[in-house]
Amino acid sequence: MFELFIEEILAKKRGVQGKFQDKTYIRLTNSYGGWPEGSIxxxxLIIAGFPxxxxxxxxxxxxREQFSGSFxxxxxxxxxxxxxxxxxxxxYCATRxxxxxxxxxxxxxxxLNVDIFIDHPNLVLCGEITGPGSPYIEGPTPLVSEDIKLFIFDIAKGSTMEFLPERQKHELISRYALPSVKNFGLFENQPEDLRQIKxxxxxxxxxxxxxxxxxxEPFGRRTKxxxxxxxxxxxxxxSQKILDVSPNYFIDRIIRYVLFLTELGLIEENNWEEKLGKAFVCGIKEVLKKVQADGRSSRFFRCRFRELKNAEYFIEHLKHIPGHQEHVIxxxxxxxxxxxxxxxxKTFPSTSDTLRNWLSGALRFD
Amino acid sequence: MFELFIEEILAKKRGVQGKFQDKTYIRLTNSYGGWPEGSIxxxxLIIAGFPxxxxxxxxxxxxREQFSGSFxxxxxxxxxxxxxxxxxxxxYCATRxxxxxxxxxxxxxxxLNVDIFIDHPNLVLCGEITGPGSPYIEGPTPLVSEDIKLFIFDIAKGSTMEFLPERQKHELISRYALPSVKNFGLFENQPEDLRQIKxxxxxxxxxxxxxxxxxxEPFGRRTKxxxxxxxxxxxxxxSQKILDVSPNYFIDRIIRYVLFLTELGLIEENNWEEKLGKAFVCGIKEVLKKVQADGRSSRFFRCRFRELKNAEYFIEHLKHIPGHQEHVIxxxxxxxxxxxxxxxxKTFPSTSDTLRNWLSGALRFD
Incomplete structure (x- = not known):
């Protein structure tokens, strides 16, 4: 059914072949033919990329700008x-x-109790997996103290990019006892609701x-x-891999930090400037110690599998993630x-090499 | 004498013509023919660019890496x-x-008492001008509380890129009472000197x-x-023009800040994390206020001229500085x-536009 489309994607280099167990598939590395990047x-069958x-x-x-009615x-x-x-x-579970x-x-x-797929084999559940046992997420998460958990936030209709309306999603979540994100209710752009949102x-x-x-509500625009x-x-x-991250990543967050504190009326409190400094400094102190001791900065991961062969597939998979080649031990x-x-x-090559170089007493021309 | 060289530079687009009063000259926008960028x-006559x-x-x-003997x-x-x-x-004074x-x-x-040029017309004095009356420097400087001052740090021999040995420079500075940077003396790589340097x-x-x-000593390698x-x-x-500056500018300084505090043994003191946070936050709070009030972020400059026509030349000059076109009022x-x-x-267009956009409630895809 999609054979020709697959040939086209490969010919135009908009996607590449992936493999898991005995299954091969194409993942779109760019949007193509109306399907977003990340579509499978x-x-x-096509599973649309998450928008x-x-x-x-x-x-x-x-x-005010984004919603004229309820949300x-x-x-x-x-x-x-x-x-x-x-x-x-x-x-199957697909990443972004x-x-x-x-x-x-x-x-x-x-x-997840996967019974929902018996009744609705064509639905696509969209969720977030997090926890200290995740192989992708660095740093702590307040919602999960060990291993991993799943939080469903959207359900899409089969191959389409269309999500179920919120109420229908809530119904399915409740009927199948799906683990889901917390819903805080329906609001409007009016003072009492804004106070509650804040x-x-x-x-x-x-x-x-x-x-x-x-x-x-019932579906349409969304924003984070x-x-x-x-x-x-x-x-x-x-900041523990400060030179392996786009510097804009930090600048954006610094500005957002100030905007949030301003808008929520926290800007006059007195320890959040220190907290910003600490956020940078603790990470950098840590990484300097690591580079001095081990010659490199890296992060340790530990994750559990039900089947050994999937752990092996995962090791192979790590080699194909952009930026992970050669940097996983x-x-x-x-x-x-x-x-x-x-x-x-996972090792962080730029942070490791640059800091090692600086610590060695090398000259830098900037 | 350099007519042919000038033609070559222009033909190969390694420099452009500049004009001041009735004087025209070529400034090298790239190094060329052994002369560094910024040469005039x-x-x-050629005045070499400052290395x-x-x-x-x-x-x-x-x-230890840079100096084997005295410095x-x-x-x-x-x-x-x-x-x-x-x-x-x-x-004449040339900028970098x-x-x-x-x-x-x-x-x-x-x-400066310019008498030195009567006795030594071929010397080139290299110095730093700073102070609140400077048209280029933003922010306070602890050395100058009003208007501007000059601090000589190098003397070059005529057209060459060769600097006088330090002792000879000190002699000229003292003989002509030139305003100069502070010299802390001669050191070596040994524990007592390092303690003194720190x-x-x-x-x-x-x-x-x-x-x-x-x-x-007597001349050669140098490092800052x-x-x-x-x-x-x-x-x-x-941070008052945070989005008009390369984000690496900040990341570099954050890491250097931690390295300095670590190496000088200040890292266990307790208010420098707060100071780092404050450095970012005060600037950003300020600029958010400005953008909300005036729709833009900018900095005010006030500088004094002896002759009106030089103020006019300076206004013209501002238009030719990279990044200043259109952004000076x-x-x-x-x-x-x-x-x-x-x-x-001076207005800061990216900071102004981006923050105005964010404050308006626009969506961002990052």
Whole structure:
């Protein structure tokens, strides 16, 4: 059914072939033919890429600009995006980039009662996986203290890029007891609602949770807004690989941090300047120590698999993720209780090389 | 004498023509024929561009790597670099980029007893001009509280790129009472000297002074090293135009800040994380206020000229500085005592536009 389309994609270099177990597929590395980047094309099925959601950096004016009527407010979880779908009798999880993820696919039965696919084989569940046992996420997450959890936030209709209206999604979530993000209810652009929205954001901020997504009712526009403490957390985590990250990443977060604190009336409190400094400095102190001791900066990961062969597929998969080639060191694979544990290290080459060079006393011309 | 060379430079687009008063010249926009970028070519004279000085980010290992014998330690002043030279009976000042600067040239007789050029017409004095009355420098400087001052740090032999040995320079500075940077003496790579060097750096740091240049004795290699408080000051000043500056500018300074504090043993003190946060936040708060009030971020400048026509030349000159075209608004020119005062504003377009856009509630896809 999509054979010709697949040939076209490959000929025009808009996608590349992926493989998981005995399954081959095409993942779009660029949007093509109306399908967004990250879409997955099988011979008989297309799973659309997850659309980008625009961010507002200014809450009140942002909500006013984006929504003329009612909108839902729902928690945004800091993890990695998966699309969970059914194909020829098996459940798969795809990451944002369109890879079928051996880790998420292996563990999905731990995270979700997959009965929903018996009744609705054509739905695509979209969620966030997070936790210290994730192979992609660095740094702590306040919602999960060990291993990983899944938080569903959208359900798409089969191959289309169309999401179910919120109420219908809530119904399915409740009927199948799906693990989902927290929904804070329906709001409008009026003073009492804005006060309530800010109150919720303040409590998310205080718990170091990431932020929220606002979604038009019954469906349509959507936008994200994150807390200052989530920006801080990003800075603290990413400053450990400060020279392997686009410097704009930090500048954006610094400005957003100030905007959030200003808009939520926290700007006159007295320890948040120190917290910004600390976020940078703790990470950099740490990485300097590591570079001095080990000659490199790196991060340790430990994740559990149900099946050994999926751990092996995952090791292979890591080599294909942009920016991961050559920078992953596999440390150990061993059995613990009923799981296989994979331990690996990601190294940060620019941070390691540059800081080692600076510490050696080299001259720099800038 | 250099007519053919000038034709070559223009034909190969390695330089462009500049004009000041009745004088035309070529400034090299790229290095060419052995002359560095910023060199100034007249028909009968070449003034070499000022060479870049490499930075060490690590003091002890840096000094060990760069110097095998004795080296001088001299203050580095935070201002703009000028080369002061004599040509056909007049004294001119050139900026780093190779422009003859109408402001500096106008004011040079206020800054320097130019008698040295009567005895030595072929010397080139290299110095830093700084102060709140400078048209180029943003932010405060601890060394100058009003108007501007000059600090000579090098003397070059005529057209060559060769600097006089330090002792000979000191002799001329003293004989002609030239205003100069502070010299801290001659050191070697040995523990007592390093202790002394750190003590000096600590006091410069505490006074928010920029840092030092180390120079091989009698001449040769040179390198710069700056204080953490100078990095902080840069961050505070530049965060007011945060989106008009390369983000690497900030990342570099953050890392250098931590390295300096670590190496000088200040890292366990307890208010420098707050100071880093404040440096960013004060600037950003300020600029957000400005953008909300005036729709743009800008900085005000006020500088004094001896002659009105030089103020006019300077206005023309501003249009030719890369990045200044269209972003300078002339406010006023008026006479005050025996000086002409020029007031102008530099606007920061990316910071202004981006923040205005964010504050308006626009969506961003990042």
């Amino acid at each position: 094309v099988f011979k008989d 980008k959601i625009g961010r507002i950096n200014s809450l009140e004016s942002g909500l 839902w407010m729902e928690e945004k979880v800091d993890g990695y995006n998966v699309r969970i779908f059914h194909h020829q009798g098996q459940i 980039g369109g890879f079928i993820c051996p880790f998420s696919t292996d563990r999905i039965v731990d995270l 109150k919720i954001l303040l409590s998310l901020h205080n718990e170091y949770r990431e932020g929220v997504i606002f979604k038009e 807004y994150v807390t200052a403490n989530s920006d801080l957390n990003d800075i603290a985590v990413f 596999i440390k150990k694979v061993y059995k613990e209780n009923s799981y296989w544990v994979l331990e690996f290290e | 070519v007249f028909k009968d 870049k000085i490499g930075r060490i980010n690590s003091l002890e290992s840096g000094l 001088w330690m001299e203050e580095k002043v935070d201002g703009y670099n000028v080369r002061i030279f004599h040509h056909q009976g007049q004294i 980029g190779g422009f003859i600067c109408p402001f500096s040239t106008d004011r040079i007789v206020d800054l 003590k000096i750096l600590l006091s410069l740091h505490n006074e928010y002074r920029e840092g030092v240049i180390f120079k091989e 090293y700056v204080t953490a408080n100078s990095d902080l000051n840069d961050i505070a000043v530049f 002339i406010k006023k020119v008026y006479k005050e005592n025996s000086y002409w005062v020029l007031e102008f504003e």
